[in-house]
Amino acid sequence: MSSSAVQIRSRGSRIASAAVEKARLSVVPRTRTRAPKVPFVTLVSLILVGGVVGLVLFNTSMQQASFAATSLEEQATNLAAREQTLQMELADLRNPQRVAAEAQAMGMVVPPAPTFLGLDGSVLGEKVPALPTDALNLAPPAPIKPKVLAPAPTIVKVMAEPAPTSKNKKPQNTPGRKRH
Amino acid sequence: MSSTATRKAAGRPHDARRGAPAFRLRFGLIVIAMVLSFFGARLVQLQGIDPNSYAEMAAAESVEERILPAERGDILDRNGLRLADSVHGKMVVADPVMTTDDAPALATLLSQRLDVDYFKTLARLREDGSQFEYIARRVPSTIATDLVDELSEAGYEGITLRDDPIRNYPADDVAANLLGFIGTDEPLFGFERTFDRQLSGTDGTARFQVGGGNRIPLGENTVVPAKNGTPLATTVDMDLQWFTQRVLAQTLQQYKALSGVAIVMDSRTGEVMALADAPTFDANKALEADKDDLGSRAISDAYEPGSVEKVLTASALIDAGKVTPRTRLRIPPSLPRQDRVFGDWFDHAIIRLTMAGVIAKSSNIGSVLAADAFTPLELVGYLQKFGLGQRTDVGMRGESAGILTPGDVMTSQTKDRVAFGQSVSVNAVQMAAAVNTIANGGVRISPSIIKGSATTDDGTVVGTDVATETRVVSEQAARQTARMMERVVDPEAGVAPGAQVPGYLVAGKTGTAQRVAPTCGCYDGSTTVSFGGFAPADDPRFTVYVVVHAPQVDGGGGSIAGPAFSRIMGYALSRYRVPPTDGKPSRLPVEW
Numbered sequence: 224m225s226s227s228a229v230q231i232r233s234r235g236s237r238i239a240s241a242a243v244e245k246a247r248l249s250v251v252p253r254t255r256t257r258a259p260k261v262p263f264v265t266l267v268s269l270i271l272v273g274g275v276v277g278l279v280l281f282n283t284s285m286q287q288a289s290f291a292a293t294s295l296e297e298q299a300t301n302l303a304a305r306e307q308t309l310q311m312e313l314a315d316l317r318n319p320q321r322v323a324a325e326a327q328a329m330g331m332v333v334p335p336a337p338t339f340l341g342l343d344g345s346v347l348g349e350k351v352p353a354l355p356t357d358a359l360n361l362a363p364p365a366p367i368k369p370k371v372l373a374p375a376p377t378i379v380k381v382m383a384e385p386a387p388t389s390k391n392k393k394p395q396n397t398p399g400r401k402r403h
Numbered sequence: 404m405s406s407t408a409t410r411k412a413a414g415r416p417h418d419a420r421r422g423a424p425a426f427r428l429r430f431g432l433i434v435i436a437m438v439l440s441f442f443g444a445r446l447v448q449l450q451g452i453d454p455n456s457y458a459e460m461a462a463a464e465s466v467e468e469r470i471l472p473a474e475r476g477d478i479l480d481r482n483g484l485r486l487a488d489s490v491h492g493k494m495v496v497a498d499p500v501m502t503t504d505d506a507p508a509l510a511t512l513l514s515q516r517l518d519v520d521y522f523k524t525l526a527r528l529r530e531d532g533s534q535f536e537y538i539a540r541r542v543p544s545t546i547a548t549d550l551v552d553e554l555s556e557a558g559y560e561g562i563t564l565r566d567d568p569i570r571n572y573p574a575d576d577v578a579a580n581l582l583g584f585i586g587t588d589e590p591l592f593g594f595e596r597t598f599d600r601q602l603s604g605t606d607g608t609a610r611f612q613v614g615g616g617n618r619i620p621l622g623e624n625t626v627v628p629a630k631n632g633t634p635l636a637t638t639v640d641m642d643l644q645w646f647t648q649r650v651l652a653q654t655l656q657q658y659k660a661l662s663g664v665a666i667v668m669d670s671r672t673g674e675v676m677a678l679a680d681a682p683t684f685d686a687n688k689a690l691e692a693d694k695d696d697l698g699s700r701a702i703s704d705a706y707e708p709g710s711v712e713k714v715l716t717a718s719a720l721i722d723a724g725k726v727t728p729r730t731r732l733r734i735p736p737s738l739p740r741q742d743r744v745f746g747d748w749f750d751h752a753i754i755r756l757t758m759a760g761v762i763a764k765s766s767n768i769g770s771v772l773a774a775d776a777f778t779p780l781e782l783v784g785y786l787q788k789f790g791l792g793q794r795t796d797v798g799m800r801g802e803s804a805g806i807l808t809p810g811d812v813m814t815s816q817t818k819d820r821v822a823f824g825q826s827v828s829v830n831a832v833q834m835a836a837a838v839n840t841i842a843n844g845g846v847r848i849s850p851s852i853i854k855g856s857a858t859t860d861d862g863t864v865v866g867t868d869v870a871t872e873t874r875v876v877s878e879q880a881a882r883q884t885a886r887m888m889e890r891v892v893d894p895e896a897g898v899a900p901g902a903q904v905p906g907y908l909v910a911g912k913t914g915t916a917q918r919v920a921p922t923c924g925c926y927d928g929s930t931t932v933s934f935g936g937f938a939p940a941d942d943p944r945f946t947v948y949v950v951v952h953a954p955q956v957d958g959g960g961g962s963i964a965g966p967a968f969s970r971i972m973g974y975a976l977s978r979y980r981v982p983p984t985d986g987k988p989s990r991l992p993v994e995w
Contacts, residue, residue, distance in 0.1 A: 300491075304544035307490045311543065314485055314573030319645035333646070335970065336905035337977030347982045349906030359649045360656065 324361050332357040465612045466623060472566055473604030476632030478582055478594055480641040481676070481854060486578050487595070487686070492569035493547035495538040499530040501561025509559055513538055516550045538562070541569040570595075572686035577645045580680040580699040581637070581799070581852070584689040591689075592697050594635060597800055597859045604632035636854035638674035638867065643667060646974050647677040651949070654967040655681050658954035661929075664701040664831040665950070665967065667975055668839050670943040673848030673870055675797070675832070676975070698801055705803040705828040706952065709916025710765045710960065711838065711935045712824030716774055717762055718841055718884035719785035722876035725776035728759040728887050731995045738768045741816050745771055748915065748959070760993030763890035763897045765913055767823045774822035782818055783810030786827070788875040789837040790847055797832055797850050798857065798865035805829040824916060835948040838912075838935040841888070842943035845881035847873050885910045889940050889989035892965075896993045899961030902934055904973045906983045910943075911936020911968065913960030918953055929953040934964035938972050941986035945975045 338348035478487040506528040514521040517539045527536040547564050554562050570585040583593020590596045607629030651665040667677040680700050684692030720726045734754045738745040747766050761769030792807030806828045820826040840847040849871045856866035888910035894900040899913045913934050920927035935948040949964040
């Protein structure tokens, strides 16, 4: 009885000790998986270098675009100016005075009475011959010149110390300066 | 402390020359404090005392500010052709300090390329003590840039360009009196000045940072774009205007006249299609012209219209039912009235004229007798409705309203004279609009010379959009007056066969009036001759009015202004393809 009891007791203690043994915490051995440093450093430096190079390239291309923009703007201004000059020439060519002068040089005159030719061959209006006397006088009237081309200078005599009385001489009127 | 000192003394004997640490610390502190206080003082100086000037200095290093010049609006004719346009231009400027040495070579080149005088240019290139001399102004930008490129290739220095917009008048003197011109700095006269606010626009600015001549991409960049001027559209027809000017100038030359005006008006719309003043000037060389010629006499000169006014009296009388074209009048050789004796321009015994005859023969006595049916108040009331005595507000500068004595203070003597166009003064546009009232079936359209609408410098809105119509006389009265006016150009019945346009029915009226000389304010014996009329008489398209002041060759409205009227009218009809109408010519009796 006692032996069995001892047996039981001893078995019990064994189980307990095993449990204790099992329950004891122990530090897990540190598994120090050292990640290789090289790829990370490479990646970071690649990003860095890439960023810097990209920035430089971007800046350069912006500069390039700026050069292009400046030169294109200049070109646009030049072309606009050229267009304007050409339009000016066109307007000069279209000047009715020039057209009329050329037409009259070719012997054409503005008819004194308008006549119209109908589609059926009929003529509307009175047929009045256009004569050389109908030609307009295209020369502008002679410019009006002043009567005296080089008028005498206006002389105003000023005294060094003007007297208080009205002794100052009035400016002389120069003759012949009516029209300017 | 002591242990360190011992260690130092023991271990590093050479540190001993640095001296005592306490001293070192203090000394270092003082140095640092001094440096920091310098920094602090500088900081206060930079940020506290005058922060802006440094910011400005920094900006001036790289920031460029440029004015973006607004382009001045064009002035267009009724078909969109440019009467005035703006072109990019440059002024060519020399710095004599740099150009003196190469002056002869430079002057040769400049005078060849820029059409400037060689000797003047040479003198300017050698100007002593100057660093800025104009060589040429308002040079088209392409020519100027080409020139500077050529010069810099040849190695010359000291010639630079600056912006200098050009105002160009492609047709020189065409419509110059209407347009005005741009002086050296500001618009002078005409539309250029009246509508300057609309034409000039607003300059813009551009601020940007510059490095090596190029804009810095991400730098400061502000642009306020320029607002270009709005073009001004007129109702003038460039070719018709040119023709009218040439015919008028030729008439003036032929009859040695002082000045003249010719107006072409669209009868139906009251649009002024041509308004010629003579003498005129070249708008591109305005400063060479006589100052008196720069404005428009058509609007600023008031004169007595003479017999052209008779058609207004006649149509008013018909409208009021006082006369008909066939009313019989007995015309004595002279007509004594209170203070003076009226006579006719031709000597006659007692003649028997109809009302149509009074118009056709232009009898003053007949007009006075017919107008006896009117009180001064009635006559003036009609004339005011025709637009006499009031400004037309057509949009031209310096308009004279003319003089029409109000009806309630008008004596019967004055009324007698007003009935045939004396003692009343008008401007030419006013009179053209009045004659046009007859052409337009009795409805007066206020004349306009601006297409659409525009605001003048005194705030008046003018233009075709704001043209008004007022009935003055009945349509029948206008038609009957037109029939009477047809007799004026009849070779047998009338006094102005020269005004006839062959193939057309033309209605018109001559006018010969004594002219008031501006120098003495009195009648000086010179005359104002005129012709106003319209065609085709039965369906009027154009009203033309020609006035010639002080011709020195003998003649009247029919012989001097009539042929000019005929030519201008003929050209207008042909240009606008108005075929002759089938209407029967007027056969109204002139005598009985």
